[in-house]
Amino acid sequence: MVLAGTAVLARARTDGADRMVEADELLAGLQRRCGGDMPGTVAVPQLLEVVRKSRNLGLRLARTIEALDGDEIVRAWIEVLPGDDGCLVEVINWSATPRPPETDHEAAARRIAIDRDMADLTARLDPEQRPLTVEVNAPDLAEFERALQQGGGQPWTASVTFTDLAERRPAHWRLLDGARCRVPGSSRDWTxxxxxxxxxxxxxxxxxxxxxxxxxxxxxxxAPPEQASLPPGFGRELTPVLRQPIARIIANAETIRARLAGPLADEYSDYAADIATAGQHLLSMIEDLSDLEVVEAEGFTTAPDSIDLADVARRAVGILGVRARAKDITLITPDGQHQPAIGEFRRVLQVLLNLVGNAINYSPAGSAVTLSLGRDGERALVTVGDEGPGLSPEQQGRVFEKFERLGRGSEGGSGLGLYISRRLARAMGGDLTVESVPGSGARFTLAVPASD
Structure with a gap:
């Protein structure tokens, strides 16, 4: 508890998802330097742990945390007070000391620990470097695994080609440590x-x-739609089972990418970023499969209510604002306007998040994504327009099909987002349409029943 007269050096607030939504500069600066955003998930691991415990237990907690801030180690006494939606964080004491230089032994141990986490092949070798056990985690290593297992007592080096060493079988193991090679069955280079x-x-x-x-x-x-076949209930059963481990993979990869555990070579940070991106992509695909089963289920209905389309549009922009800023894209919202409508709030928000997210993905840096309101008879409209490459008439005819990935390059998710969005719109008594001219962007319009 803060004693009377004790100065609070800085304050911050987190929301129910443990995102730092506002903070004084002392904490906001540390959040950014640790790889986080404002707003964004608390980036200091020890602070995030205290915030989560305080929110989950509903208890006021106080303790010392440490964080690596560039070349300094920050130690701070913090108090976390849970609220109705998130927590209040108060900093009571703050000190920064130079980080002691890392010894060669520590650097080597850290590199090996990172490589163990990232390795797609782990093998135990005897003193002559002949394989004893082999474990692989990538499909393109299956042929190499078989070669090692059937090597007839040969060293593992007999099955690879080194790209930066003159000798095929170097005499000393130190020459192999850190070398790059190619292995049978894989088109990738390996370290x-x-x-x-x-x-x-x-x-x-x-x-x-x-x-x-x-x-x-x-x-x-x-697989193309005609080849895609999943058992009933597959998505709903798979989603809760996979969500937590995939989220843990993403969190660990982001910790490595942001160098929160210490200095890290750029190539490892970039690789961790790829892992995090792939994890997010996989998680979104699993969520899409679950939603697909819901919207295609017999008797699926929504829960209509009175909503304000303008308010839902502003919420969608608020959620995706960080992603847009990262791509230097401006989001323009209908500020100060209102558009009464009838629809299920979370489903309308889901559709708009998909539309705005797609617009961000396919818009060039420095452009704008505009959300505008309208009305057509008994229908209230919200339109999301981008300045991307646009869609041809043939692409516009296919864009709402299942597993269609927008037809705008190799980016994109599962190809289910727009299909699900249109199903949701029609289940609410509305529709989702597109207008586009190649080279002039695209305009997706969500229509739901208007409310007077």
Whole structure:
């Protein structure tokens, strides 16, 4: 508890999703330097842990936290007070000291730990570097795994091609550690980590072999609609099972990407960013499969209520504002306007998030995405317009089909977003339409029943 007369150095507020939504500069600056956004999920791991505990338990908590702030270590005494929707964070004491230099041993241990987390192949080798056990986590390593298992007592190096070493089988393991190679069955380049085992002579008890890919696997395309077949209830059963582990993968990858645990080479940070992006993509696809089953279920209905389309549009823009700023895109909302309508709030918000998210994805940097209101007879309208490449007449005819990925390049998600959005719009007594001229952007219009 803060004693009377004790100065509060800084305050911040978090919401129900543990996002820092407002903060004094002391905390806001640390949030940004630790790789976070404003607003955005609390980026300091120890602070995030206290905030989550306080919110979940409904208890006021106080403790010391530490954070790596560039070349300094910040130590702060903080108090977290839970509220109706989020927490109040107060900083009572704050100190920053230079971070002690990392020893060679610490740097090597950290590199090996990161490589273990990222490795797609882990093998145990004997002192002659012959494979004893092999474990792979990538489909393009299956052929290499078989080659190692059927190697007839040959060292693992007999099955690879080194791209930066003159000798096929270097005499000493130190020449292999950090080398790059190509393996049978994979089009990717791989970086080798060899961890010597045994003392006092390194390698006397064998080695641990780690292979880390220099690039992620190419994105797997979904099967065409006529080939896609899932058992009933698959999405609804799969979503809760996979959501937590995938979210943990994303969180860990973001921690690595933001260098929250210490300095990190750029290539590892970039690789972690790829992992986080792929995780988000996978999670959104799973959510889409669950929604697909819901909207296609017999007897699916929505829960209509009185809503303000303008307010829902502003909420969608608020949620996606950070993504838009990251791409230097301006979101223009119908400020000060109102558009009474009848619809299910969360479903209308879901549709607008999809439309605005697509507009951000396909708009060039420096452009604008505009949300405008209108009315057509008994229908209230909200239109999302972008300045992207637009759609041809043939693409406009296919854009709402299942598994159609907009037809605008290789980007995009599952190809279900617009299909689901139109189903939701029609279930609410409205519709979702598109107008576009190639080279002049696209305008998607959501129509729902108007309310006088």
């Amino acid at each position: 080798v980590t060899l961890v010597p085992l045994g003392r006092p002579e390194p390698g006397s008890a064998g080695f641990e072999l780690l292979l880390v890919a220099d690039a992620p696997l190419p994105e797997v395309q979904l």
